[in-house]
Amino acid sequence: STNTSLVEGAEEALASIKSNDLVAVIIDYHSDAFRIGDLVSQIRETLADTALRIAVFVRAGNQQLYLEVLKTGVSEIFMRPFNPERFLSYLSDLSPDDNARSCTENASGNSLIYAEITMQLDRRRVECNGMDVQLSPIEFRLLQHFLQKPGYVFSRDDLIEAAWPRGAFVEPRTVDVHVGRLRRTMRAALGRDVIRTVRATGYALDERQWADRAS
Known part of the structure; x- marks a missing residue:
């Protein structure tokens, strides 16, 4: 109780x-x-x-x-x-009660994997190189949206629809703030940026930008 x-x-x-x-x-x-x-x-x-x-x-x-x-x-x-x-x-x-927790821990669940990022949807957990990454609920939903279509450029309206409650008043600047936080968190975990800003359009999860810089 x-x-x-x-x-x-x-x-x-x-x-x-x-x-x-x-x-x-x-x-x-x-x-x-x-x-x-x-x-x-x-x-x-x-x-x-x-x-x-x-x-x-x-x-x-x-x-x-x-x-x-x-x-x-x-x-x-x-x-x-x-x-x-x-x-x-x-x-x-x-x-969650003990039974629910036990079932969750033992379930294989659905995962989204990109580069060294693994998102376990059923456990609301993100790992980078095997280490836990702590995200706010909005950042988790943003990353989930990015992981579902890596490389795709999402507009700010797309991200608002994916990560915020329906009908919420969200300014473009607010999206920028949350994406910025997510980018910094992932950079700290991976040692590089994997979120790309596309000027006047939006954002994309794109590992290739790092490969291009390193080559």
Whole structure:
């Protein structure tokens, strides 16, 4: 079973997490009543030794609040109004029961493989050269989209449709920020860039760009 606690305000939230064993904190951020960056930092400092996940609700159309949340690097952002099924799926993934975990670990599952990148779709896991790579949910979905058609140039609209909730307000600059984060993460894992920018068009997963430079 899973216990939940509902609190109001940043101070009450911080006091609550000190006395509970948590797997996630879900924040409804709808005003400037507190600084989201400060709250997320304090939560992480308080629970530094746990694999805590932080999700935030933001009203669609409020780009300023969305960008503030984006900068914090939280694990998931839900744009109001959101698909309830997606939120329920997110909750169910937080703490699967032992039987479900055992089945997942023993299943072969579907994988996407390109260069030294392996994505295990059923386990939501990415490996580069056998080492785990940590990605946010949006970055995971972006990489999944790239891996499904390596070399294909996706427009920003294509990537928005693939990685964000339907109907979410997402500016092209927001796509650039997430792709930039994904590119830096993959560069750190592989030692080279595998995401190519195509000016005025979009982005592609393209190992050949490195081969061309090395030749």
